[in-house]
Amino acid sequence: MEIVTSIAPIALAIIMLCLGASLTVNDFLRVIKNPKDFFIGFVCQLFVLPVVAFLLIIILKVPTEMALGVMLIAAAPGGVTSNVLTKFADGDVALSISLTAFMSLLSIISVPFIIFTTISLFEISYVAKEISMIGISLKMFFVVTVPVIVGMIIRRLTGDLVIRNLKIIQRISIILFLTVFAAIYIEEWDKIVSFLARAGLIALILNVTMMVIGFYVAKFFASGEAQQRAISLECGLQNGTLAVFVGTQLFDSVVYMVPTAAYALIMMMTTSLIFVFILRKNNFNQK
Numbered sequence: 001m002e003i004v005t006s007i008a009p010i011a012l013a014i015i016m017l018c019l020g021a022s023l024t025v026n027d028f029l030r031v032i033k034n035p036k037d038f039f040i041g042f043v044c045q046l047f048v049l050p051v052v053a054f055l056l057i058i059i060l061k062v063p064t065e066m067a068l069g070v071m072l073i074a075a076a077p078g079g080v081t082s083n084v085l086t087k088f089a090d091g092d093v094a095l096s097i098s099l100t101a102f103m104s105l106l107s108i109i110s111v112p113f114i115i116f117t118t119i120s121l122f123e124i125s126y127v128a129k130e131i132s133m134i135g136i137s138l139k140m141f142f143v144v145t146v147p148v149i150v151g152m153i154i155r156r157l158t159g160d161l162v163i164r165n166l167k168i169i170q171r172i173s174i175i176l177f178l179t180v181f182a183a184i185y186i187e188e189w190d191k192i193v194s195f196l197a198r199a200g201l202i203a204l205i206l207n208v209t210m211m212v213i214g215f216y217v218a219k220f221f222a223s224g225e226a227q228q229r230a231i232s233l234e235c236g237l238q239n240g241t242l243a244v245f246v247g248t249q250l251f252d253s254v255v256y257m258v259p260t261a262a263y264a265l266i267m268m269m270t271t272s273l274i275f276v277f278i279l280r281k282n283n284f285n286q287k
Helices: 001-021 025-033 037-060 066-077 082-089 095-123 133-158 160-164 164-189 189-222 225-236 238-250 255-286
Strands: none
Touching: 001 082, 001 095, 001 133, 001 164, 001 238, 025 037, 025 095, 037 066, 037 095, 037 189, 037 225, 066 095, 066 189, 066 255, 082 095, 082 225, 095 133, 095 225, 095 238, 133 238, 160 225, 160 238, 164 238, 164 255, 189 225, 189 255, 238 255
């Protein structure tokens, strides 16, 4: 647990710094100029995703020791990876970035609220650390909000230097993301194998369900196909590093974060890449 606890906040802060460095004020103003597409993605992520996760926990009778881990990933905002894969899928990258940025800043309120509501609803007793909703919000503020603002300031001051190196910044974010989850697997490998077998099913179902829901909700209400792809990927690719960071503030054991690790593995290695491949193939056939 010590390795993950040490790595997670540093990795998350750097990832959010990289996100901030890729943003401008226009990314937030775009929400006002084109509110419909943003609102669809916002509702799917903030409300639909946690509700679907909650229902799956009940339907699949997920053990309580895994329930909070599932809700952790459901509460997390979209990750930087969604922006990269949206580009590969010929989606609306600007919309994806706006959703990631806004939801990341909102997460200092939404994530603690969803987590503490889950603890109350499921009467979860294995949260070992004494911490309040305000306490988690403050910690998230310093490792999420502050780095984003600093990153935006750095971009403002350096201008073209950051823009020319955006791909490198995105790669750093993905490497850090993978490092955190590699640490989880290495540190608790003997326990994780059995937990993955149990957590893998709900992680897979949640991931696929949310990308399908996002895809078809956007198909009926969004402006076009590019926006549809962006919203779908944003719903299926969460900021796993943020979920792990919050988990380290709640648990004394990495085992309780296995659903988060399982979801990250599935969304990165299988479903998201298959989904992007299908979208690109469909786009090629249309041409």
